Every structure is written in C-alpha cells, then in structure tokens.
Amino acid sequence: MSEKISVQPAEKRVSRALIYGPTTEEVEKMRLSLPLIDDCVDEFTDLKTAKQAILTGRYSIVLACYTSLNPEVKSLLDLARNTPGCVQSICAAQNPSSVVMAHVWDVGKNHLFTKSKSEVDDLTIPLHAMFSDRSPAKWFSNLQSEFQRVRRYREESGNNIVLIIGAQGTAKYTVAQIGHLHSDRNMAPFVFVNCKLPERHHQLLWDEKDKGFFTNNINAIMENADHGTLYFHEIDHLDIEAQEVLADIFKSGKYTMSDGKGRAVFTGVIVCSMRQSFEEGVENETISRNLIQVISRNTLTMPSLHEFHDDIPTLARELTEHYCMSQGKEVKSLSNKAIQAIMNHVWTRNIRELFKTIKDAINITPGKRIPEEAIRILPHFDLTDNEREQKSNVRLALKQTNGNVAKAANMLEVSRKTLYVWMSKHGIEKGFGKKKKSKQ
Numbered sequence: 001m002s003e004k005i006s007v008q009p010a011e012k013r014v015s016r017a018l019i020y021g022p023t024t025e026e027v028e029k030m031r032l033s034l035p036l037i038d039d040c041v042d043e044f045t046d047l048k049t050a051k052q053a054i055l056t057g058r059y060s061i062v063l064a065c066y067t068s069l070n071p072e073v074k075s076l077l078d079l080a081r082n083t084p085g086c087v088q089s090i091c092a093a094q095n096p097s098s099v100v101m102a103h104v105w106d107v108g109k110n111h112l113f114t115k116s117k118s119e120v121d122d123l124t125i126p127l128h129a130m131f132s133d134r135s136p137a138k139w140f141s142n143l144q145s146e147f148q149r150v151r152r153y154r155e156e157s158g159n160n161i162v163l164i165i166g167a168q169g170t171a172k173y174t175v176a177q178i179g180h181l182h183s184d185r186n187m188a189p190f191v192f193v194n195c196k197l198p199e200r201h202h203q204l205l206w207d208e209k210d211k212g213f214f215t216n217n218i219n220a221i222m223e224n225a226d227h228g229t230l231y232f233h234e235i236d237h238l239d240i241e242a243q244e245v246l247a248d249i250f251k252s253g254k255y256t257m258s259d260g261k262g263r264a265v266f267t268g269v270i271v272c273s274m275r276q277s278f279e280e281g282v283e284n285e286t287i288s289r290n291l292i293q294v295i296s297r298n299t300l301t302m303p304s305l306h307e308f309h310d311d312i313p314t315l316a317r318e319l320t321e322h323y324c325m326s327q328g329k330e331v332k333s334l335s336n337k338a339i340q341a342i343m344n345h346v347w348t349r350n351i352r353e354l355f356k357t358i359k360d361a362i363n364i365t366p367g368k369r370i371p372e373e374a375i376r377i378l379p380h381f382d383l384t385d386n387e388r389e390q391k392s393n394v395r396l397a398l399k400q401t402n403g404n405v406a407k408a409a410n411m412l413e414v415s416r417k418t419l420y421v422w423m424s425k426h427g428i429e430k431g432f433g434k435k436k437k438s439k440q
Helices: 024-032 047-054 073-082 124-132 138-157 172-181 208-225 240-252 278-283 289-295 305-326 336-344 350-364 387-400 405-412 416-425
Strands: 016-020 041-044 059-065 089-093 102-107 113-119 161-165 190-194 229-233 254-256 263-265 269-274 299-301
Touching: 016 024, 016 047, 024 041, 024 059, 041 047, 047 059, 047 073, 059 073, 059 113, 073 089, 113 190, 113 208, 124 138, 124 172, 124 305, 138 172, 138 299, 138 305, 161 172, 161 289, 172 190, 172 229, 172 269, 190 208, 208 229, 208 240, 208 254, 240 254, 240 289, 278 289, 305 336, 305 350, 336 350, 387 405, 387 416, 405 416
Parallel strands: 016 041, 016 059, 059 089, 102 190, 161 269, 161 299, 190 229, 229 269
Antiparallel strands: 102 113, 254 263
C-alpha cells in the first residue's frame, strides 16, 4: 500500500486501527475478522510505509501478522510500543482470526449508553490460544466442558440468550469473545455493553418518558450488533427499571430499526454476565425476576482460581508464553521464586488479575527469566467490590505500604477518612501491615 504520510497536529488526531501483513491475503483475513462499526482502519503490506504511518500518531490500535516467516514485524511492534502517542493496544496475531474488535458502549449517570471506543482485549488472544490448544490445566477442562454444554443447548433449543456467572476477573468478557470466535458470527460485530456505572448511585423511579429513551437506546445498540454478539457486562448493576425494559425487549427478540422501516428480529446472540448468582440477586433485590426468567435458561458458570489453586503455575506459565507470542516478544519464562510468589497470593480478581501481574512482569523484565522482584501484586479498588474483596484489598494495601495509611489510601484512590472507616468495619487495627523491627 502506498500513500502519502503526513504528521497530524495532536488536536486533530483521529483514533484509528493500523493493520499490517506481508501479503494482501493475510491483511484481508485480519480485516474481515475485525468488522468495525466505523470505517477507521488502514491496511499496509509495505513494512516501511506502515512504520511511517505509526509515527503520525493517528493509531490507537496496531495489529500485525507475526510468524516465523516474517520476523521483521517485531521492529514494527517495537516502534509502536516505543513511539510517544496514543497507541493503546498492540497485537501480533499468529492466527488473524483469533482477534476480536469489541465496540464498547458505556452507561452514564442518565442510565443511557453511549458508544465510547473500540478495543482489543489483551487477554483474549492468549486465552483463546490456550483454549484451542486444550491446556492441561483443570481450570480449562472445567471451562471447556461448561462452554460445550452451553453451546449444545443453544443449538438444540434455538435460544439465543446465554448467561455467564462468575466472580470478578474470571474472564466472563473474554469467554464471550471466545464464543464469538468459535461461531458462524465471527465476521460480524462484537458489541460490549458496560452496565457498571463509574460510581455508586441511588435507584431512580422511572416514568414512561425515561423508559422510552432507554428503549430507543437499546434499539440502536441491537441494530449495531445484529448478526453478531451483543454482550451485557454485569447486567445486574443496572437499575431494576432498566432490567425490566430489557426483559421485555429480550422476550420479543426484536428491535426498532433506525430507518423507520419498522421492527426487525435480532439474529445474533445475546450474552449477559453477572458476579452474583441470580438467587442472590433476587434475594438482595438487585435483579429483576422477569429478566432472570428470560436470561437464565442457559447458564455458564466461570471457575475461580481459588477452586483450582494447583493449576496456577500451569496457567501462569502458559499465559506468559502466549502473551509474549501475541506481542511479538521473545518468549520469557518464570523463575521458581516468581512462581512461588504467584502461588502465595490470594487471587481475588482471578485470572484477569493474574494475567495483568504477568503482563507487567514481562514488560519490566529485560532478560529471558522473570525474577521474583518483577511479580508486583498491587491492590485494586472497585466501587462494586463485595465485603470480602474490600477487606482483602485494604489489608494488601496496608501491607504494601508498611502500614502507612496515607499511602495505602492513595493506592486505593480513597481518602484517609474512608480508609479508616473501612478498617474499623473490617476489624483491621491501626498499625496493621507495619513490619516489626528486628531486635539487635
């Protein structure tokens, strides 16, 4: 591909995806596997021109076909990583069909969704490779049996709605993408609807006007996702009123088209996820009974790492190998002490937290062997944490900061006053986390 490359002023940069492959056939495969809602992708078969394009700063996503036959692609990926700018996602796909471009809609304080970005989930490529290669870990065999059971039921029943239940970080989003890849929908859009508000809110009483706005909003999203996969992430975080509207829409299986030509049958698959069981949701009055009746007929339960603790070394090694390959990096290995540090941690955020820790360790390790010091496990606070997760993160933050409340509060991104309230609530004494001075 030849085109004139010009550097754009920062304020005029447009978020785009760059795809590079040594042949037009490989580029086309990658392009077809990424059905963008907006036409915001540039294709290159000339390596030099692709590098020049990256330097313009126009691209937030860089995808390249990287195999042993074209190792020179590594220089392109290194350039994307090291060039100051807006590149957020870098993927080197050995198999272009393992990449999913998710089109994200976020919920706002007005309870309506707005299209925010397109993204490639870093975890999908290594987990899909492990899924396809049939990893020996029992965590995977459990997941694969669940996956196949749900798939068979959907094919036999004709029901196009799937519910995924799992604790935070169990890769519900990733498994929805793997299901998309292993279907005849893999060339159609994957739409990610994020139902989690950025902060806690009070339930509102909706009037008919509010319900009408929300219905129109969902119609637009369904039209964008038709023929593909429509994924509602943690749907139980929506107001009960919003859930009731969704229950009615899902029951009908139809949406109103934007061109005014009436209603159309949604021909894709709807996947919903939540952390709690629907029995808990109904009991806690955080989920609509009507919605549960519609979405719970075909349920996939995600395994947690604490259920398969002995699998953690195998998962850690395989994630390390496949992530390095997906980034076009030299494959690194975990030292025995690094594995031990990983085994000693309680992974409350499951495989996604494990993956992030490994990814960070890979990125800061210059050599082939990842040392124990590179395994940096940091606490993470989320307003939707349950009590157990909150207590675990408060304790971890205090340990990481040697009991310094100000530093721990800063790490958790809350005020010291809030942290003291949490410490009192969870019975954590002042001074917790301070290392005892050794006697001389």
